[in-house]
Amino acid sequence: MCKRKRTSGYYPEEVPKILEEGMRKTVMVNIYERNPLARKQCMEHFGAECQICNLNFENTYGAVGKDFIHVHHIIPLHEIQQGYAVDPINDLIPVCPNCHAMLQRKENGKYLTIGQLKERLNNKKLKLV
Template sequence: MINEFSRELPELKPNGRDREFKKYSDDIKARVLYEHLINNRTHRWLDINVLGITSGNTKGRDSANILYYLGMKADYRGLFGGQDIVDVISNLGNNHQDFKIAIELLNRNYELQRLEDVVGLDIESEEVEEGGLVEGGIKYRYVKSYERKLKNRLLAIKEHGVICKACNFDFKAVYGERGREYIEIHHIQQLSELSEPTEINPRTDLVPLCANCHRMIHRKKDEVLTINQLIEILEENKN
């Protein structure tokens, strides 16, 4: 294991093969790198749990080639086990080798983790307010609901940001640090209307709304407004 005071890192040996590296999003590659360097995950584990390769007899080839493109062979697995990601980034940045891409990916992973923590706390606060944190038979349902809300809110924020799409309300601009990165997420098609599990497209299915606009859209359960209908109402009632 490398500690924060050690700067000697294994020699990078990039293989020049970029097919798998170009195949996956930066968010996915960032998690592959994080899980491999810090959590000591094998290539096969990464293929299944990060890249989502569940068919066939995966041997971890895709994740291996992502890492090999960066030059990180077997001696990098678990090299920073248990270390804080900020210290890892600092260690790489102070090394004489070229870790520019790896640092960019780890910074991306750090931001994703931080945003996930923020959004998770927001959802927990909402559940407490609404009486959703209960014991007994409903607990499992809460856990699944929490996972869905967390995933969808993260996807929507990454795609659309945190400004209300109807009235342009910015929580941070009004509430300062307490409002940073807060927004509610509206499903354009109500979940209750879905007859079967459906993959959510954050670009077309989710919209960030402030609390006021979100409540107004859903105020009448038999007359849920579209975003455009709500915008028209706002325009009609401007002072």
């Protein structure tokens, strides 16, 4: 498989010889408060297992992975844009960081739904069998 160069599309003089990182800059952003009790109730209901790919960090990594999981808002808070009474069972879902990242990426201007991501993963698994 041919890998596309990440610097393609840049003029050669725009690509520096030394790639620096770590410079400090200040950024102002909006954050949305989360209720830790809602997270706890979501995990009590679903467990600490990804509801998309079934990854359980404790089973995979041992004690260091116990209770490690992301909790995803099915309707993103930035779309709601106000405080609301969260339902931990119907509004939240435990997902691993990889699945969470895929749910937060847009494809053709839209976020993938949980069902769409599950379907893609299942289709991929079927092709491997």
